[in-house]
Amino acid sequence: MSTFPSDIEIAQRATLQHIRNIAEKINIPEDDLEYYGKYKAKLPLSLQSESPKGKLILVSAMSPTKYGEGKTTMSIGLTDGLNCIGKKAIGVLREPSLGPVFGLKGGAAGGGYAQVVPMEDINLHFTGDFSAIEKANNLLSAVIDNNLQNPKYSLNLDPKSIAWKRVMDMNDRSLRQIIIGVGTKANGTMREDGFNITPASEVMAILCLSKDIEDLKVRLGTIYVGKTLEGKAIFARDLNVVGAMAVLLKDALKPNLVQTLEGNPAILHGGPFASIAQGTNTVIATKMGLSLGDYVVTEAGFGADLGAEKFFHIKCGQSGLKPDAVVLVATVRAIKHHAGLSAEEFKTENTNAIEKGFCNLEKHIENIQKFGINPVVCINAFPDDTQAEYEVLKALCLKKGVTAIVSTAFVEGGKGSAALAEKVIEEINKGQANYQPLYQKEDALEHKITTIAKEIYGARSVAFSPKSKSQLKMINDLGFNEFSVCMAKTPASFSDNEKLIGRPTDFDITVREFEIASGAGFIVPLLGDVMRMPGLPAIPNAERMDIDTNGKISGLS
Missing domain, CATH: 3.10.410.10 (Formyltetrahydrofolate synthetase, domain 3)
Known part of the structure; x- marks a missing residue:
């Protein structure tokens, strides 16, 4: 019996199109492309419209399990599915962080035959955006500590009040709380500090919410640093470092164009986690996608209680964006997990467990409906699923007033999500989405x-x-x-x-x-005990990775 190829094997076997051909599909002139090799390009901010005409589709999910529910895979699959049925659709997604790549979760370029490529580049450094964000964040940290040791230029900052942390794009729990030396060897002091992971950096959040370079600089200047010994609030602008931070971010502010395995355009930009940050890609990339295509498929990290809620209240609240449809990704095995079954029990048909574990997906459906949108449920198919389990799950969804569609995009690409794409278009054409936030900014x-x-x-x-x-x-x-x-x-x-x-x-x-x-x-x-700097698992993914003398990477997922 043949073994299904790994994600990286599928990606390495693919024949990629030159990125200028992908750009041509969405009418981007070649002169607007800033090439990063043959298969990646930066896009100018001028390609975004303040009032784009495209339709926005948000992909979220039920509460995730350690086995992975494939939300990014389904987002890419839906993008390919929409193009498969003749729609001009663009996937607009987040960039992966090296923390999960080398930790437990793995990369974030999709899976199977629903991937964005070049997969290795996207998961490893990509175009350097994360590095720029990290450097801008840590430049501010360096300037803060430099100010503390220079009496002539000092703002008289109270070291105990400093709220700004350093960042690194790697899971390293030992850096959560550290003691650093400030001042000269002869006349120095110590203070407490710590690291967050780069996706949780406020600089990442600012990049993802800014509309242009001027907005970026205003937001950078508004970063709260701490207080003086007299109690006056100090912001990044008071340290005269905003211009330098913006210089480091000048290229990172530009979205990145890549392609799906089926040669459809995808824009990747920004990468905040949803558990400890706002969990969605940049406003610039989303508006650019809506300006260049008729439909944009975007995702919000983790379950809808995190990513989707933040998408609605933070991203939509600050940008004026409103989704025209929401897709909730679910899996039979995740339903069984929330019914209390073990991984070994997932392999056995159990419709009773579907009925018991549906309560988790049910709550997510109700939550999306509270925002004024009726979601479509996407069932990401796995080999151990049975038709009987699908039918029970579909019937339970119908009782909540929503339709569930099985997607086989992982093994069939866009064709496997064509039915899902048709249903999403049907929901959009109803014109019934009426997004409303659950709180107002003036609320306490x-x-x-x-x-x-x-x-x-x-x-x-x-x-x-x-x-x-x-x-x-x-x-x-x-x-x-x-x-x-x-x-x-x-x-x-x-x-x-x-x-x-x-x-x-x-x-x-x-x-x-x-x-x-x-x-x-x-x-x-x-x-609870959530940390903004994750730790590595006992056996991290990094132990399985290698590269041969021909430059071929293995073990990346």
Whole structure:
């Protein structure tokens, strides 16, 4: 029996088109392309319209499991499926982070025959955007500490108040809390610091929400650094470093054009995680896609309780974008997981487990409907699934007023998502999507947090630790009370406890502390024990990777 090829084997066997041919399909002049080799190109910001005419399709998912539900694969498959039925569609997605690539989750270029390519380049460094974001973030860190040791130019910063952290695009739990030396060897001091992973950097968030270079600079300048010993708030603009940070980001601000395995255009730009950041690609790339194509397929990270909620409240709230359709990705094995079954039990047909575990998907469906949109459910097919399980799942979805379509894009590419594409177009043509946020910017931060916790998570109440209460008072005193909320919590559960699978009830969530992202326009409540610098698993993916003398990479997924 033949073995299905790995993702990297499929990608390496593919014959790629020159990127100028991909650009031609969406009417981009060759002179507008900034080549990064034959298969990647940067695009100028002038290609985006402030009022684009395309239709926006958001792909989200049920609560994920460690086995992976294939949301990116289904997003790429839907893009190919739309093109397969004659629509001019562009996939607009996030860039992968090296943390998951070398950690547990792997890359983020799709899978099977629904991938964006060149897969190796996309997953490894790509066009250097993450590096630029990391360097801009850490330049500010260096300037902050430099200011502390130069009395002549000092802003009199209180070292204990400094809220800005360094970043690195790698999972390294040892850097979460560090002690650094400040000053000369003869007259130095020590202070506490720490690292976040690059996708959680506020610079990443700012890049993803900026509309142009001027907006980028304003937002960079608004980054909150800390307070003086006299209690005055200090921002990045006070350190005269905004121009230099913008210089480092000048190319990273431009979206990246690549292609799917079927030669359809895909724009990749930005890469914040959804569990600890806002989880969606850049506003610039999304508007550019909507300006160049008739349909844009974009995704929001992890489950809809994280990525989709942040897409609606943060990205849509700040950009004016509104989705015309939402697709929720589900798998039979994830449904079984939320019914309490083990991985070994996934292989056996169990319609009772589908009925029991549906509660998780059901809550996500209800949440999307609360925003004024009726989603389409995409069932990502796996070999152990049975038709009987599909029929039960479809019937349960119909009872919630939504249609579920099976996609075989992983093994069949665009053809495998053609039926899904038809259904999504049908929903868009109904014109019934009426996006509405669940909170308003003038609402108190406590109200915004409680609204998300109760309406989206299903929590009974929200508790605030003594530290978070003190920080919340400071946030309000700084005038940041109209900011959006970017919850940081486990993606494995609606609650802040990853062990509470399915659809938990009668639970409380606890806000441990806050991080401020004033340049991005949101506040980050940290729930439970979630960390903004992940750690590596016992056996990381890095141990399986290699490259031969011909430059061929293996072990990348």
